Amino acid sequence: MAALGARSRHGPGRRAHRHGPARNLEFRRRRPGRGRPAGEQAATALNRALTLLATGETADDAGAERDRPARQRLHALADALTRRSGPPDRSRRAVLAEAGRTLAGHRDLVPQAVSLLVESLEPASMGADELHAALVELAALHADRPALAARTARTVGNGVQFARGAEAGDPEALLDVVARLAGTGDLTEGLFAAELTVACGRRTEWTGPWRTQLRMLRRHPCGDVRDVAYAQFTAAE
Structure with missing residues (x-):
């Protein structure tokens, strides 16, 4: 019995110590995309978190010790999402667009919504119709926000002007999009058209x-x- 007790104390313990980490490593290897904001489950979880942060705060407004802690966390989350790295990723673009639309429903979070929607733009992987529709949707968020419209237009233009190679998009498709935006007479769409024209003009040497x-x-x-x-x-001259 003593020997059996010794085996029960030490034998299984040694096996667990030796094989437990290996099992964990094997489990991690089966989930190579873990932690990345991609896929339907990630989008759902992200939008739930954004909604909770956007709607869950009712106190601590410009207080002496705290000031909108939930909003500050939301700003930090939105900033982290817009830090771009790596090549274009369609699933990431979809997640960012949905997150932007979630925040767009909150009047005082439109700037954060705009940042996410701008980051979701990938002219190289979007046809003229898709890119035009995305820019029209984005422009609609700028009603009564001319200063934000000017900043957003510059960001959109810079994204094309300083893109690497083909990531800027097809010049013919961009020209079509610009002409359609310019033709409406709308301020924000016109600013988008102007900044994109400057960007593409410089890239093509006019x-x-x-x-x-x-x-x-x-x-x-x-x-x-x-x-x-x-x-x-x-x-x-």
């Missing part, structure tokens, strides 16, 4: 179609759009 588009934007009904177009020159 080929004919982009010079034509710039001339058209200088006749846009919104003064802020015309200002962007007139601030850019296709040739230096």
Whole structure:
């Protein structure tokens, strides 16, 4: 009995010590995507967390010791999501877009929603119709927010201008999208068109179609759009 007790104390213990970590390692290897914000389950969990943070705060507004702790956590989460790394990822783009739409339903979280939606744009993997629809959806969030509209337009333009190689998207598709945005007369869509024109004009060294588009934007009904177009020159004196 003593020997049996010794085996029960030491034998299984040694096996658990030797094989337990191996089992854990094997389990981890079966889940290579663990921790990445991709897939339907990740999107659902993320949107639930964002909704709780957006709606769960009723006190501590500009207090002496605390100020909107849930909102601060939400800002940190949104900032972490928009820190881009690696090549374009369609599943990541879908997660970011859904998260942006979740926050867009809260009036005072529109800037964070916009950041997520902008980060979800991948011109290289989006056709002209899809990209145009995404930009129109994004523009609609900027009603009564002209300062935010200008910042967002610059961010969208910079994303194309400084993209690596083909990640900027197809120039023909972008030209089609820009023409459609510019033609509505809307301020935000016009700003998007102007900043994208500047970005693509610089990337192509101002080929004919982009010079034509710039001339058209200088006749846009919104003064802020015309200002962007007139601030850019296709040739230096």
